[in-house]
Amino acid sequence: MHNIIITGVNSFLGNHFIQEFKKSYYINCLVRPNSKRTKHSNIKYCEVDFLNPIFNKSMFNNIFAIIHILSIKSSNHPDIFRINVDFTKKLVEAALLYKVQKFIYISSESVQLPGEDCYTKSKKKAEKEVAIHNNHLILRPTVIxxxxxxxxxxxxxxxxxxxxxxxxxxxxxxxxxxxSVEDVVKCIDSGLLHNISGIHLIAGxxxxxxxxxxxxxxxxxxxxxxxxxxxxxxxxxxxxxxxxxxxxxxxxxxxxxxxxxxxYSMDETEKIFRLKFxxxxxxxxxxxx
Missing domain, CATH: 3.90.25 (UDP-galactose 4-epimerase; domain 1)
Structure with a gap:
Protein backbone atom coordinates (compact mmCIF):
# COMPACT_ATOMS: atom_id res chain seq x y z
CA MET A 1 0.00 0.00 0.00
CA HIS A 2 1.10 3.57 -0.71
CA ASN A 3 1.98 6.04 2.04
CA ILE A 4 0.17 9.35 1.62
CA ILE A 5 -0.10 12.67 3.43
CA ILE A 6 -3.48 14.36 3.75
CA THR A 7 -4.49 17.80 5.01
CA GLY A 8 -8.00 18.88 5.98
CA VAL A 9 -8.68 15.42 7.37
CA ASN A 10 -11.44 16.69 9.68
CA SER A 11 -13.29 18.52 6.92
CA PHE A 12 -16.43 17.00 5.40
CA LEU A 13 -14.48 15.79 2.37
CA GLY A 14 -11.35 14.77 4.27
CA ASN A 15 -13.28 12.70 6.80
CA HIS A 16 -15.09 10.87 4.00
CA PHE A 17 -11.81 10.01 2.32
CA ILE A 18 -10.37 8.68 5.58
CA GLN A 19 -13.39 6.53 6.32
CA GLU A 20 -13.56 5.15 2.78
CA PHE A 21 -9.88 4.44 2.18
CA LYS A 22 -8.27 3.92 5.58
CA LYS A 23 -7.75 0.25 4.68
CA SER A 24 -6.29 1.08 1.25
CA TYR A 25 -3.49 3.51 2.19
CA TYR A 26 -1.13 4.29 5.04
CA ILE A 27 -2.41 7.76 5.86
CA ASN A 28 -0.36 10.48 7.52
CA CYS A 29 -2.60 13.36 8.62
CA LEU A 30 -1.29 16.88 9.12
CA VAL A 31 -3.41 18.37 11.90
CA ARG A 32 -3.56 21.10 14.50
CA PRO A 33 -2.97 20.22 18.16
CA ASN A 34 -6.10 18.93 19.92
CA SER A 35 -7.83 18.14 16.62
CA LYS A 36 -10.27 15.26 16.29
CA ARG A 37 -8.56 11.94 15.53
CA THR A 38 -9.65 8.56 14.20
CA LYS A 39 -8.04 5.49 15.74
CA HIS A 40 -6.86 3.05 13.10
CA SER A 41 -3.65 1.11 12.54
CA ASN A 42 -3.16 2.71 9.09
CA ILE A 43 -3.64 6.29 10.29
CA LYS A 44 -0.98 8.47 11.91
CA TYR A 45 -1.11 12.12 12.94
CA CYS A 46 1.50 14.85 12.77
CA GLU A 47 0.87 18.19 14.46
CA VAL A 48 1.59 21.25 12.32
CA ASP A 49 1.36 25.00 12.78
CA PHE A 50 -0.35 25.81 9.50
CA LEU A 51 0.49 29.49 9.76
CA ASN A 52 4.18 28.79 10.34
CA PRO A 53 4.79 25.25 9.12
CA ILE A 54 8.11 23.51 9.69
CA PHE A 55 8.59 20.40 7.59
CA ASN A 56 11.36 17.87 8.08
CA LYS A 57 12.53 14.91 6.04
CA SER A 58 11.12 12.32 8.43
CA MET A 59 7.58 13.55 7.73
CA PHE A 60 8.03 12.69 4.05
CA ASN A 61 9.83 9.36 4.32
CA ASN A 62 8.40 6.95 1.71
CA ILE A 63 5.50 9.31 0.96
CA PHE A 64 4.05 8.60 -2.48
CA ALA A 65 1.50 11.43 -2.65
CA ILE A 66 0.03 14.45 -0.88
CA ILE A 67 -3.70 15.12 -0.87
CA HIS A 68 -4.19 18.76 0.04
CA ILE A 69 -7.77 19.46 1.12
CA LEU A 70 -7.25 22.03 3.89
CA SER A 71 -8.84 25.38 3.04
CA ILE A 72 -10.45 28.39 4.69
CA LYS A 73 -13.75 29.18 2.94
CA SER A 74 -14.74 32.37 4.72
CA SER A 75 -13.62 35.36 2.64
CA ASN A 76 -13.59 37.47 5.80
CA HIS A 77 -11.11 35.26 7.65
CA PRO A 78 -7.89 37.20 8.40
CA ASP A 79 -5.68 34.19 7.59
CA ILE A 80 -7.34 33.09 4.35
CA PHE A 81 -4.33 33.85 2.14
CA ARG A 82 -1.80 32.58 4.67
CA ILE A 83 -3.56 29.21 4.86
CA ASN A 84 -4.94 28.83 1.33
CA VAL A 85 -1.92 30.22 -0.52
CA ASP A 86 1.20 30.48 1.66
CA PHE A 87 0.79 27.10 3.32
CA THR A 88 0.05 25.50 -0.06
CA LYS A 89 3.22 27.03 -1.48
CA LYS A 90 5.34 25.66 1.38
CA LEU A 91 3.74 22.23 1.11
CA VAL A 92 4.48 22.06 -2.62
CA GLU A 93 8.07 23.14 -1.97
CA ALA A 94 8.44 20.37 0.63
CA ALA A 95 6.92 17.85 -1.78
CA LEU A 96 9.49 18.78 -4.41
CA LEU A 97 12.38 18.84 -1.94
CA TYR A 98 11.59 15.39 -0.56
CA LYS A 99 10.64 13.93 -3.96
CA VAL A 100 6.96 13.20 -3.35
CA GLN A 101 5.75 11.68 -6.61
CA LYS A 102 2.25 13.16 -6.76
CA PHE A 103 0.41 16.21 -5.45
CA ILE A 104 -3.41 16.28 -5.45
CA TYR A 105 -5.12 19.57 -4.67
CA ILE A 106 -8.82 20.12 -4.04
CA SER A 107 -9.71 23.46 -5.59
CA SER A 108 -13.21 24.66 -6.46
CA GLU A 109 -15.56 25.23 -9.36
CA SER A 110 -15.67 28.87 -8.21
CA VAL A 111 -12.30 29.64 -9.82
CA GLN A 112 -13.96 29.49 -13.25
CA LEU A 113 -17.15 31.35 -12.35
CA PRO A 114 -17.78 35.11 -12.71
CA GLY A 115 -18.23 35.82 -8.99
CA GLU A 116 -14.98 36.69 -7.24
CA ASP A 117 -14.10 37.08 -3.57
CA CYS A 118 -11.07 36.44 -1.38
CA TYR A 119 -11.78 32.71 -1.32
CA THR A 120 -11.82 32.50 -5.12
CA LYS A 121 -8.70 34.64 -5.41
CA SER A 122 -6.88 32.46 -2.89
CA LYS A 123 -7.86 29.30 -4.76
CA LYS A 124 -6.60 30.68 -8.06
CA LYS A 125 -3.26 31.59 -6.49
CA ALA A 126 -3.01 28.21 -4.79
CA GLU A 127 -3.60 26.42 -8.09
CA LYS A 128 -0.62 28.27 -9.57
CA GLU A 129 1.56 27.07 -6.70
CA VAL A 130 0.37 23.47 -7.11
CA ALA A 131 1.01 23.58 -10.87
CA ILE A 132 4.74 23.93 -10.10
CA HIS A 133 4.76 20.25 -9.13
CA ASN A 134 5.41 18.25 -12.30
CA ASN A 135 2.86 15.58 -11.39
CA HIS A 136 -0.10 17.49 -10.05
CA LEU A 137 -3.82 16.78 -10.10
CA ILE A 138 -6.14 19.70 -9.42
CA LEU A 139 -9.80 18.82 -8.84
CA ARG A 140 -12.48 21.50 -9.11
CA PRO A 141 -15.62 20.03 -7.56
CA THR A 142 -18.94 21.81 -7.92
CA VAL A 143 -21.24 22.04 -4.89
CA ILE A 144 -20.51 18.92 -2.82
CA SER A 180 -21.70 13.70 -4.26
CA VAL A 181 -18.90 13.50 -1.71
CA GLU A 182 -18.58 9.80 -2.54
CA ASP A 183 -17.78 10.66 -6.17
CA VAL A 184 -15.19 13.25 -5.14
CA VAL A 185 -13.27 10.80 -2.94
CA LYS A 186 -13.45 8.20 -5.73
CA CYS A 187 -11.84 10.74 -8.07
CA ILE A 188 -9.03 11.28 -5.55
CA ASP A 189 -8.49 7.53 -5.28
CA SER A 190 -8.61 7.09 -9.06
CA GLY A 191 -6.09 9.92 -9.45
CA LEU A 192 -3.72 8.01 -7.19
CA LEU A 193 -4.29 4.57 -8.73
CA HIS A 194 -4.11 5.63 -12.37
CA ASN A 195 -1.69 8.56 -12.03
CA ILE A 196 -4.14 11.09 -13.47
CA SER A 197 -2.79 14.61 -13.80
CA GLY A 198 -3.94 18.05 -14.93
CA ILE A 199 -6.96 20.15 -13.98
CA HIS A 200 -10.41 18.55 -13.93
CA LEU A 201 -13.81 19.93 -13.01
CA ILE A 202 -15.96 17.25 -11.41
CA ALA A 203 -19.74 17.41 -11.18
CA GLY A 204 -22.78 15.18 -10.91
CA TYR A 264 -21.09 20.50 -17.68
CA SER A 265 -20.60 17.32 -19.69
CA MET A 266 -18.93 14.64 -17.59
CA ASP A 267 -18.54 12.07 -20.38
CA GLU A 268 -14.81 12.61 -20.94
CA THR A 269 -14.12 13.01 -17.21
CA GLU A 270 -15.85 9.70 -16.50
CA LYS A 271 -13.54 8.01 -18.99
CA ILE A 272 -10.43 9.58 -17.48
CA PHE A 273 -11.35 8.68 -13.89
CA ARG A 274 -12.94 5.34 -14.83
CA LEU A 275 -16.16 5.91 -12.91
CA LYS A 276 -19.78 6.91 -13.38
CA PHE A 277 -20.89 10.07 -11.61
Whole structure:
Protein backbone atom coordinates (compact mmCIF):
# COMPACT_ATOMS: atom_id res chain seq x y z
CA MET A 1 0.00 0.00 0.00
CA HIS A 2 1.10 3.57 -0.71
CA ASN A 3 1.98 6.04 2.04
CA ILE A 4 0.17 9.35 1.62
CA ILE A 5 -0.10 12.67 3.43
CA ILE A 6 -3.48 14.36 3.75
CA THR A 7 -4.49 17.80 5.01
CA GLY A 8 -8.00 18.88 5.98
CA VAL A 9 -8.68 15.42 7.37
CA ASN A 10 -11.44 16.69 9.68
CA SER A 11 -13.29 18.52 6.92
CA PHE A 12 -16.43 17.00 5.40
CA LEU A 13 -14.48 15.79 2.37
CA GLY A 14 -11.35 14.77 4.27
CA ASN A 15 -13.28 12.70 6.80
CA HIS A 16 -15.09 10.87 4.00
CA PHE A 17 -11.81 10.01 2.32
CA ILE A 18 -10.37 8.68 5.58
CA GLN A 19 -13.39 6.53 6.32
CA GLU A 20 -13.56 5.15 2.78
CA PHE A 21 -9.88 4.44 2.18
CA LYS A 22 -8.27 3.92 5.58
CA LYS A 23 -7.75 0.25 4.68
CA SER A 24 -6.29 1.08 1.25
CA TYR A 25 -3.49 3.51 2.19
CA TYR A 26 -1.13 4.29 5.04
CA ILE A 27 -2.41 7.76 5.86
CA ASN A 28 -0.36 10.48 7.52
CA CYS A 29 -2.60 13.36 8.62
CA LEU A 30 -1.29 16.88 9.12
CA VAL A 31 -3.41 18.37 11.90
CA ARG A 32 -3.56 21.10 14.50
CA PRO A 33 -2.97 20.22 18.16
CA ASN A 34 -6.10 18.93 19.92
CA SER A 35 -7.83 18.14 16.62
CA LYS A 36 -10.27 15.26 16.29
CA ARG A 37 -8.56 11.94 15.53
CA THR A 38 -9.65 8.56 14.20
CA LYS A 39 -8.04 5.49 15.74
CA HIS A 40 -6.86 3.05 13.10
CA SER A 41 -3.65 1.11 12.54
CA ASN A 42 -3.16 2.71 9.09
CA ILE A 43 -3.64 6.29 10.29
CA LYS A 44 -0.98 8.47 11.91
CA TYR A 45 -1.11 12.12 12.94
CA CYS A 46 1.50 14.85 12.77
CA GLU A 47 0.87 18.19 14.46
CA VAL A 48 1.59 21.25 12.32
CA ASP A 49 1.36 25.00 12.78
CA PHE A 50 -0.35 25.81 9.50
CA LEU A 51 0.49 29.49 9.76
CA ASN A 52 4.18 28.79 10.34
CA PRO A 53 4.79 25.25 9.12
CA ILE A 54 8.11 23.51 9.69
CA PHE A 55 8.59 20.40 7.59
CA ASN A 56 11.36 17.87 8.08
CA LYS A 57 12.53 14.91 6.04
CA SER A 58 11.12 12.32 8.43
CA MET A 59 7.58 13.55 7.73
CA PHE A 60 8.03 12.69 4.05
CA ASN A 61 9.83 9.36 4.32
CA ASN A 62 8.40 6.95 1.71
CA ILE A 63 5.50 9.31 0.96
CA PHE A 64 4.05 8.60 -2.48
CA ALA A 65 1.50 11.43 -2.65
CA ILE A 66 0.03 14.45 -0.88
CA ILE A 67 -3.70 15.12 -0.87
CA HIS A 68 -4.19 18.76 0.04
CA ILE A 69 -7.77 19.46 1.12
CA LEU A 70 -7.25 22.03 3.89
CA SER A 71 -8.84 25.38 3.04
CA ILE A 72 -10.45 28.39 4.69
CA LYS A 73 -13.75 29.18 2.94
CA SER A 74 -14.74 32.37 4.72
CA SER A 75 -13.62 35.36 2.64
CA ASN A 76 -13.59 37.47 5.80
CA HIS A 77 -11.11 35.26 7.65
CA PRO A 78 -7.89 37.20 8.40
CA ASP A 79 -5.68 34.19 7.59
CA ILE A 80 -7.34 33.09 4.35
CA PHE A 81 -4.33 33.85 2.14
CA ARG A 82 -1.80 32.58 4.67
CA ILE A 83 -3.56 29.21 4.86
CA ASN A 84 -4.94 28.83 1.33
CA VAL A 85 -1.92 30.22 -0.52
CA ASP A 86 1.20 30.48 1.66
CA PHE A 87 0.79 27.10 3.32
CA THR A 88 0.05 25.50 -0.06
CA LYS A 89 3.22 27.03 -1.48
CA LYS A 90 5.34 25.66 1.38
CA LEU A 91 3.74 22.23 1.11
CA VAL A 92 4.48 22.06 -2.62
CA GLU A 93 8.07 23.14 -1.97
CA ALA A 94 8.44 20.37 0.63
CA ALA A 95 6.92 17.85 -1.78
CA LEU A 96 9.49 18.78 -4.41
CA LEU A 97 12.38 18.84 -1.94
CA TYR A 98 11.59 15.39 -0.56
CA LYS A 99 10.64 13.93 -3.96
CA VAL A 100 6.96 13.20 -3.35
CA GLN A 101 5.75 11.68 -6.61
CA LYS A 102 2.25 13.16 -6.76
CA PHE A 103 0.41 16.21 -5.45
CA ILE A 104 -3.41 16.28 -5.45
CA TYR A 105 -5.12 19.57 -4.67
CA ILE A 106 -8.82 20.12 -4.04
CA SER A 107 -9.71 23.46 -5.59
CA SER A 108 -13.21 24.66 -6.46
CA GLU A 109 -15.56 25.23 -9.36
CA SER A 110 -15.67 28.87 -8.21
CA VAL A 111 -12.30 29.64 -9.82
CA GLN A 112 -13.96 29.49 -13.25
CA LEU A 113 -17.15 31.35 -12.35
CA PRO A 114 -17.78 35.11 -12.71
CA GLY A 115 -18.23 35.82 -8.99
CA GLU A 116 -14.98 36.69 -7.24
CA ASP A 117 -14.10 37.08 -3.57
CA CYS A 118 -11.07 36.44 -1.38
CA TYR A 119 -11.78 32.71 -1.32
CA THR A 120 -11.82 32.50 -5.12
CA LYS A 121 -8.70 34.64 -5.41
CA SER A 122 -6.88 32.46 -2.89
CA LYS A 123 -7.86 29.30 -4.76
CA LYS A 124 -6.60 30.68 -8.06
CA LYS A 125 -3.26 31.59 -6.49
CA ALA A 126 -3.01 28.21 -4.79
CA GLU A 127 -3.60 26.42 -8.09
CA LYS A 128 -0.62 28.27 -9.57
CA GLU A 129 1.56 27.07 -6.70
CA VAL A 130 0.37 23.47 -7.11
CA ALA A 131 1.01 23.58 -10.87
CA ILE A 132 4.74 23.93 -10.10
CA HIS A 133 4.76 20.25 -9.13
CA ASN A 134 5.41 18.25 -12.30
CA ASN A 135 2.86 15.58 -11.39
CA HIS A 136 -0.10 17.49 -10.05
CA LEU A 137 -3.82 16.78 -10.10
CA ILE A 138 -6.14 19.70 -9.42
CA LEU A 139 -9.80 18.82 -8.84
CA ARG A 140 -12.48 21.50 -9.11
CA PRO A 141 -15.62 20.03 -7.56
CA THR A 142 -18.94 21.81 -7.92
CA VAL A 143 -21.24 22.04 -4.89
CA ILE A 144 -20.51 18.92 -2.82
CA UNK A 145 -23.41 17.21 -1.09
CA UNK A 146 -23.61 14.26 1.28
CA UNK A 147 -24.76 13.03 4.66
CA UNK A 148 -23.76 15.22 7.63
CA UNK A 149 -22.68 18.16 5.46
CA UNK A 150 -23.84 21.32 7.19
CA UNK A 151 -23.17 23.79 4.38
CA UNK A 152 -24.65 24.44 0.92
CA UNK A 153 -27.26 21.75 0.20
CA UNK A 154 -26.90 20.44 3.75
CA UNK A 155 -27.82 23.90 5.04
CA UNK A 156 -30.80 24.01 2.66
CA UNK A 157 -32.03 20.65 3.96
CA UNK A 158 -31.76 21.89 7.56
CA UNK A 159 -33.63 25.08 6.63
CA UNK A 160 -36.51 23.24 4.93
CA UNK A 161 -36.79 20.94 7.96
CA UNK A 162 -37.28 23.92 10.26
CA UNK A 163 -39.31 26.50 8.39
CA UNK A 164 -42.03 26.36 5.68
CA UNK A 165 -40.67 29.33 3.71
CA UNK A 166 -37.41 29.42 1.75
CA UNK A 167 -36.17 32.73 0.29
CA UNK A 168 -34.11 32.56 -2.92
CA UNK A 169 -32.38 35.17 -5.06
CA UNK A 170 -33.60 35.23 -8.66
CA UNK A 171 -36.29 33.07 -10.22
CA UNK A 172 -34.81 29.75 -9.14
CA UNK A 173 -34.35 28.53 -12.71
CA UNK A 174 -30.57 28.69 -12.52
CA UNK A 175 -28.98 25.33 -13.31
CA UNK A 176 -26.30 23.86 -11.07
CA UNK A 177 -24.68 20.42 -11.11
CA UNK A 178 -23.90 19.23 -7.57
CA UNK A 179 -21.51 16.33 -7.00
CA SER A 180 -21.70 13.70 -4.26
CA VAL A 181 -18.90 13.50 -1.71
CA GLU A 182 -18.58 9.80 -2.54
CA ASP A 183 -17.78 10.66 -6.17
CA VAL A 184 -15.19 13.25 -5.14
CA VAL A 185 -13.27 10.80 -2.94
CA LYS A 186 -13.45 8.20 -5.73
CA CYS A 187 -11.84 10.74 -8.07
CA ILE A 188 -9.03 11.28 -5.55
CA ASP A 189 -8.49 7.53 -5.28
CA SER A 190 -8.61 7.09 -9.06
CA GLY A 191 -6.09 9.92 -9.45
CA LEU A 192 -3.72 8.01 -7.19
CA LEU A 193 -4.29 4.57 -8.73
CA HIS A 194 -4.11 5.63 -12.37
CA ASN A 195 -1.69 8.56 -12.03
CA ILE A 196 -4.14 11.09 -13.47
CA SER A 197 -2.79 14.61 -13.80
CA GLY A 198 -3.94 18.05 -14.93
CA ILE A 199 -6.96 20.15 -13.98
CA HIS A 200 -10.41 18.55 -13.93
CA LEU A 201 -13.81 19.93 -13.01
CA ILE A 202 -15.96 17.25 -11.41
CA ALA A 203 -19.74 17.41 -11.18
CA GLY A 204 -22.78 15.18 -10.91
CA UNK A 205 -24.27 13.35 -13.84
CA UNK A 206 -27.02 15.91 -14.49
CA UNK A 207 -27.87 19.53 -13.77
CA UNK A 208 -30.81 20.73 -11.69
CA UNK A 209 -32.66 24.01 -11.35
CA UNK A 210 -32.24 25.49 -7.89
CA UNK A 211 -36.02 25.46 -7.37
CA UNK A 212 -36.03 21.77 -8.35
CA UNK A 213 -33.52 21.02 -5.60
CA UNK A 214 -35.87 22.67 -3.09
CA UNK A 215 -38.74 20.57 -4.45
CA UNK A 216 -36.72 17.33 -4.20
CA UNK A 217 -35.73 18.07 -0.59
CA UNK A 218 -39.30 19.02 0.34
CA UNK A 219 -40.66 15.79 -1.16
CA UNK A 220 -38.08 13.71 0.72
CA UNK A 221 -39.01 15.42 4.00
CA UNK A 222 -42.76 15.42 3.32
CA UNK A 223 -42.84 19.21 3.57
CA UNK A 224 -44.94 21.76 1.71
CA UNK A 225 -42.36 24.51 1.18
CA UNK A 226 -43.19 27.99 -0.05
CA UNK A 227 -40.47 29.69 -2.12
CA UNK A 228 -40.08 33.47 -1.83
CA UNK A 229 -38.23 34.93 -4.81
CA UNK A 230 -36.12 38.05 -4.31
CA UNK A 231 -34.89 40.29 -7.14
CA UNK A 232 -31.13 40.35 -7.63
CA UNK A 233 -31.03 44.00 -6.52
CA UNK A 234 -32.48 43.08 -3.12
CA UNK A 235 -30.08 40.16 -2.88
CA UNK A 236 -27.08 42.46 -3.40
CA UNK A 237 -28.33 44.82 -0.68
CA UNK A 238 -28.69 41.94 1.78
CA UNK A 239 -25.24 40.60 0.85
CA UNK A 240 -23.70 44.02 1.44
CA UNK A 241 -25.36 44.27 4.85
CA UNK A 242 -24.18 40.78 5.83
CA UNK A 243 -20.66 41.64 4.69
CA UNK A 244 -20.62 44.55 7.14
CA UNK A 245 -21.51 42.07 9.88
CA UNK A 246 -18.79 39.71 8.56
CA UNK A 247 -21.31 36.94 7.94
CA UNK A 248 -20.81 34.63 4.94
CA UNK A 249 -24.43 33.43 4.69
CA UNK A 250 -24.90 35.30 1.40
CA UNK A 251 -22.07 36.94 -0.53
CA UNK A 252 -22.00 39.16 -3.60
CA UNK A 253 -19.91 36.58 -5.45
CA UNK A 254 -22.58 33.93 -4.83
CA UNK A 255 -25.25 36.17 -6.32
CA UNK A 256 -23.02 36.88 -9.33
CA UNK A 257 -22.77 33.13 -9.90
CA UNK A 258 -26.55 32.75 -9.77
CA UNK A 259 -26.83 34.69 -13.03
CA UNK A 260 -25.37 31.86 -15.12
CA UNK A 261 -26.20 28.22 -15.72
CA UNK A 262 -23.47 25.89 -14.48
CA UNK A 263 -23.89 22.90 -16.79
CA TYR A 264 -21.09 20.50 -17.68
CA SER A 265 -20.60 17.32 -19.69
CA MET A 266 -18.93 14.64 -17.59
CA ASP A 267 -18.54 12.07 -20.38
CA GLU A 268 -14.81 12.61 -20.94
CA THR A 269 -14.12 13.01 -17.21
CA GLU A 270 -15.85 9.70 -16.50
CA LYS A 271 -13.54 8.01 -18.99
CA ILE A 272 -10.43 9.58 -17.48
CA PHE A 273 -11.35 8.68 -13.89
CA ARG A 274 -12.94 5.34 -14.83
CA LEU A 275 -16.16 5.91 -12.91
CA LYS A 276 -19.78 6.91 -13.38
CA PHE A 277 -20.89 10.07 -11.61
CA UNK A 278 -24.07 9.91 -9.54
CA UNK A 279 -27.39 11.54 -10.40
CA UNK A 280 -27.67 14.51 -7.99
CA UNK A 281 -31.46 14.39 -7.98
CA UNK A 282 -31.43 10.85 -6.61
CA UNK A 283 -28.52 11.59 -4.28
CA UNK A 284 -30.03 14.71 -2.75
CA UNK A 285 -33.36 12.95 -2.22
CA UNK A 286 -31.56 10.08 -0.49
CA UNK A 287 -29.59 12.24 1.98
CA UNK A 288 -32.61 14.44 2.73
CA UNK A 289 -34.76 11.37 3.42
Missing amino acids: YGKKNKSDIGFLIALIKRIPIVPIVGNGKQLIQPV QNSLEYREIIKVISMALGKNTMVIRMPFAIGYIIAKFLALLKLRFLQKSQIDNLKINRV SDPKEGIYRIAK
